[in-house]
Amino acid sequence: MSFTATVLTLYPEMFPGPLGVSLAGRAHAAGTWSMNAVQIRDFATDKHRTVDDTPAGGGAGMVLKPDVLARAIDHARGLSPDAPVLAMTPRGRPISQARIRELAAGPGVTIVCGRFEGFDERIFDGREVEEVSVGDIVLSGGEPAALMVLDACIRLLPGVMGAAWSGVEESFESGLLEYPHYTRPVTWEGRTIPEVLRSGDHAKIAAWRKQRAEDDTRLRRPDLWDRHGDGRVRSASGARQED
Numbered sequence: 534m535s536f537t538a539t540v541l542t543l544y545p546e547m548f549p550g551p552l553g554v555s556l557a558g559r560a561h562a563a564g565t566w567s568m569n570a571v572q573i574r575d576f577a578t579d580k581h582r583t584v585d586d587t588p589a590g591g592g593a594g595m596v597l598k599p600d601v602l603a604r605a606i607d608h609a610r611g612l613s614p615d616a617p618v619l620a621m622t623p624r625g626r627p628i629s630q631a632r633i634r635e636l637a638a639g640p641g642v643t644i645v646c647g648r649f650e651g652f653d654e655r656i657f658d659g660r661e662v663e664e665v666s667v668g669d670i671v672l673s674g675g676e677p678a679a680l681m682v683l684d685a686c687i688r689l690l691p692g693v694m695g696a697a698w699s700g701v702e703e704s705f706e707s708g709l710l711e712y713p714h715y716t717r718p719v720t721w722e723g724r725t726i727p728e729v730l731r732s733g734d735h736a737k738i739a740a741w742r743k744q745r746a747e748d749d750t751r752l753r754r755p756d757l758w759d760r761h762g763d764g765r766v767r768s769a770s771g772a773r774q775e776d
């Protein structure tokens with residue numbers, strides 16, 4: 534059964550967009566995943582097809598109406614009953630590779646894209662919706678965030694990536710950044726590939742890579758490193774050990 538991506542958006546013409554080319558595009562053509570881009574405006578009921586209104590309490594911008602959103606979400610549930618519903622918002626839980634793996638292993642995902650100032654908060658009470666952020670940045674709409682989440686899921690679907698193992702060693706999969714890569718020429722503008730990578734000694738290469746992954750994570754992403762360290766000193770029950 535193929536992975537179903539349903540996106541609720543005011544700009545359905547943005548999909549599949551970049552997911553229509555390269556790896557994801559070939560997988561789409563092969564039927565590994567399918568795409569429903571649903572126009573939120575189709576669920577407005579007035580003659581002007583209104584989807585937004587001014588913020589309660591005043592202030593700039595417009596807010597997406599909960600009644601219209603709810604009808605769009607209910608329609609999406611009909612299309613893809615078992616897919617979790619994610620709403621893209623900077624107020625959400627930051628997406629992680631672990632969550633992407635869970636989503637990719639499931640039947641698909643339904644993604645609600647915000648615009649303007651975002652969603653009427655009551656939608657998160659009224660419907661089962663997971664609030665997801667793609668990082669501490671502010672986009673003009675949820676569509677690029679949805680493309681990002683879908684891209685990350687699609688590359689993990691069976692058969693999409695050429696080499697099956699290339700998904701395993703990557704950044705975040707072990708809680709670390711990946712080690713750095715090099716390719717020919719051996720010398721470029723006076724800079725050479727680290728000697729060890731040319732040694733043919735696989736044990737030494739593996740040790741070098743492990744060391745670089747750890748060093749780079751510690752220096753570049755102390756937040757990841759702290760969590761990684763926590764993982765190592767936690768017992769299977771999740772309780773912290775004394776030593």
Ligand code: SAH
Binds near residue numbers: 622649652668671
């Ligand atoms: N007023 C909001 C930002 C609205 S940006 C706030 O300050 O929190 C408009 C829309 O872009 C949002 O509704 C959301 O769907 C999308 N968006 C912006 N930044 C995002 C991010 N970091 N992650 C996920 N979606 C984001």
